[in-house]
Amino acid sequence: MPSNDDRSPSPPAPAPAAGDRPYLPPATHPVRGLVWALHLAVPLAGLWLLVARPRLNIRWEHHVSHFWLVVGVAAVNVALGMMVGQAAARRRDARLLLVSLVFQTTAGFFLLHGLATPALILAKGSHGFDIGQPVGLLIAAVPAFVSSLPLGERAAAAVLARGDLLRAGLVLLLVGWAAVSLIEGLTPLSAPPPAGGATLGVLSWPGAALYAISAAMMFRVHRRRPSAMLVSLITAYALLGESMIAGYFRPNWVLTWWEWHLLLVAAFVFVAYSAYIQFRREGSGAGLFDSVTLTATVRRVQAQYDEALEELVGHLRRMGEGAAGRTPVALRLAGKFRLNEGQAAVLDRAGQALAAERELSARLGALVDVGRRARVAVGEETLLAESLDRIRQAYGDVRLGLVANGRVAIGDRAFDADDFKETGTAGEPGRVVHPLTVKGVLAGALSVPVGMTAHDEALAATLAGQLSIALENARLYRELETLFRQYMSPDVAASLLADPAQAALGGSLVELTALFADLKGFTTFSERVSPGEIVEMLNRYHAAAVPCVLDNGGTIVQFVGDALLALFNAPAAQERHAELAARAALSMQEAAERIAGGNPDYPRFRVGVNTGLALVGNIGSPELRGFNAMGDAVNVAARLQGVAEPGSVVIGAATRAHLGPGAAVTPLGELSLKGKEQGVEAYVLTALE
Known part of the structure; x- marks a missing residue:
């Protein structure tokens, strides 16, 4: 069993022709990639400037602004975590489950950090207020790192099987941390920080390293299947790592301290904004995070879409071109995949196009098969029976009749040569009748259901012509059998026919x-x-x-x-x-x-x-x-x-x-x-x- 779905090599892309440019999603365009890299570099440059010039690292202590900033971003993060969690449950994908845990963990600790703001619940600052968010970021770095790994089938199944346990553990951890850091006098975490301030170096640098590795691994996935949402997630991981670096530099309330708050805000708002833009573009939230999933999930989703399209094509074949027949299945598929009306209409049109193309292929195949059967040594009855059976597979209820006493009877109607003189065909309700001829004389008729396009009519006429040739060959061979083969050895006759x-x-x-x-x-x-x-x-x-x-x-x-x-x-x-x-x-x-x-x-x-x-x-x-x-x-x-x-x-x-x-x-x-x-x-x- 393969242990690494995401590492399976992709086939090399063909070189673009002269003047062509390969398509890239907007977020993966080289110019935007450069802008994206600059956005990541600017916060680090600003941090370096503040650390190198301490006089610029001014102090601004405003408790209310801090509280609403933190709580607002925590709310955004909770919403993101819930959305990704729902997508993980819907797709049964381990990577999405881990990403949702990243958002939920950071949201929970960010909220607790906001509640610990001095003068809100606790009169003064606390040790928990200082280290709560760095601890949360370090804990969230673990599922972030695991989510970036190319999980195989067994590992992914193990993560999914423990999904409820992981969520319950996170809830217990957040409740416990809230108790020990917000109930005054209960633990040292609710007491004021030590005189020298919190020591965060042990937490910041390992966490930053994990986020950097996670972003790099996710970038490898992005290289194989470019996606704006993957770029957003990579950016979020990178900004989370930078926030841990910024959080290392103390004391509280100075600009370097505010910077890591702003980096957290930027990380989560960036993902939320990307989700919003994609939702506006697609009109549905069903597939917002599909590009983040494991390769096995992508293949499974693709198979589901293929199955849906096959269902739609089969329905179209059965119901014909009546819109009333198509609407129920289109709505059913739209509900199954949470598509909006525009997407359902696109799927419906795609199904119609695919159905028409497959019908055309089937009818061309029937024409080729009839041509193969139009050979000597095949009796007329066998030829017509086999050909009619093959034609019906492609055309549906096709009927065939042979001339008897100068007329061709098909169903309740009879035709003679005069019926085909004006247009070359004769009409029935919902059907077109094409003549079959032998040596230019009417020998039979082929009744075919009316086609949806002009191509169908042309193919039906060609089919009737091919069947006429096959019928003429069969009858000429029967004459040859009597007039030629009975006057010489079959071996000599066969050799002369072949060469x-x-x-x-x-x-x-x-x-x-x-x-x-x-x-x-x-x-x-x-x-x-x-x-x-x-x-x-x-x-x-x-x-x-x-x-x-x-x-x-x-x-x-x-x-x-x-x-x-x-x-x-x-x-x-x-x-x-x-x-x-x-x-x-x-x-x-x-x-x-x-x-x-x-x-x-x-x-x-x-x-x-x-x-x-x-x-x-x-x-x-x-x-x-x-x-x-x-x-x-x-x-x-x-x-x-x-x-x-x-x-x-x-x-x-x-x-x-x-x-x-x-x-x-x-x-x-x-x-x-x-x-x-x-x-x-x-x-x-x-x-x-």
Whole structure:
């Protein structure tokens, strides 16, 4: 757990562009900073002058002026202490609690110092009158010093947990000090001071040091998050330290003695004046001291404001632009954060702007998503359902209809092409209907709620155009599936769609496995049956054989009558292409056997499989071309199919080597094949593990 929230490094600020000036709060402007430093230096310079020139340090004893000066400033201090204490309770912040104790302690002792003014309660001066305020300042220096520390979460929680105890202890201390210093004859504090005067050096200098350290530590906080109220608190701590130094120089009623009274007055009036100015500027006292809080509190407050803004944005989204819908939530938030009417109005406008910006982002996101879905290989129903679901997330109650018998029905209304001719849209109460077209012809309509701005209308029109493109793509793809893909292997069709350059004439040398299959006895069967029965038989066999090839990743490059040629490892790469081809061949024979079992007069498949190098590519002319493979490996596969017995699969030696020990084969020895000068070693494949 981090122990120091205020020391977390802030990200470096970007360098201002030429001609730009970084914004600084008025109290942090360099010129005002110089004036502020001079104000702190002037009292010390005056003190030095009075001490160095004793003849200037004249005596002025006026009890009434002293009493009202002290009591008046004590009252101001009590008010400040109460305000800061309320802020500490509201924000649950340990630093504000400690600062409130500083004000309350000094206010209490300052009041007791005023009550001890000679001839008011006591007839003469007392020891308590002399040392009461320095003692109070020293006690207040302790919470001042702790408040300037970068308290971590545990330390802050410990301070808050003891808040009531600290306040009760302060009250008891003040009551006790009042009793012992104001009840004449009770203690030495109510007696006249010693003949040599009160010795205050032990109190003044440690107290001044603590206030100086506190001011320096608070200045570090101010550097990270500049604030006029922080400047006021730093000034107050500095003046309190100077007052302790001034109080060291005696005797009473001389100008140096009056100076430390005036420094106390300046310290507290400075903070009160800053609070008043900030209250006038903001119109509310809810956040007067937020800048003084710990970093963890600042983050928590920021999160609360973010949550409030989110609540307002959500309300605006639900209620639309009607002012009656916005007023209750704005008032509720104003009460929650103690905002005035102007601040509530600013929050309301900020919520509207943020809601509009988020709606715009959501609608742009929906437009992008519909564009992503406008791709091939997505069915029309799926496309429209997914797109409509996404659009409704951004636009609300969007409705879609498709043309049926020349009209589009949406809800209780129906539209035709004439409804969109004049303006390009059609109207419904609170809605705008945009046409969906395919090849410039009305194919459907999209009904969208009326937008709040012109941007909404433009986006809705763009959305309808994008959805029209998606619908047209889906329908063109469906035609392509029928007219293109069913006339060639899906792998070849997909490759051509992804890279049309693959349709160029030419090819490359690739190791592949070729599978040839035809029907033994097809000619005899054709002579004794009608053409219709031939087509029926071929379609049944091919309907069973084609899935066997495709399921194993093969590419069927041609049908020639009763024969087919399939390639593995072309055009799509396959690591185990020989094994896949062998499995496809065995599956084809099993499927063909099931068909032939119920038709004894049907011819039987015979299959040849061979592996080797072949030239693969597009062969033909610019007007007509086809994907094919040429080479010795393909020719050998055709020859092996020719020597195979019906219902069997014959493979070449290269394919056998790729299959390994998992293949069950019967050697056929070296075969003399047509077109081959040397014998070709062949095997009958019966099973694969």
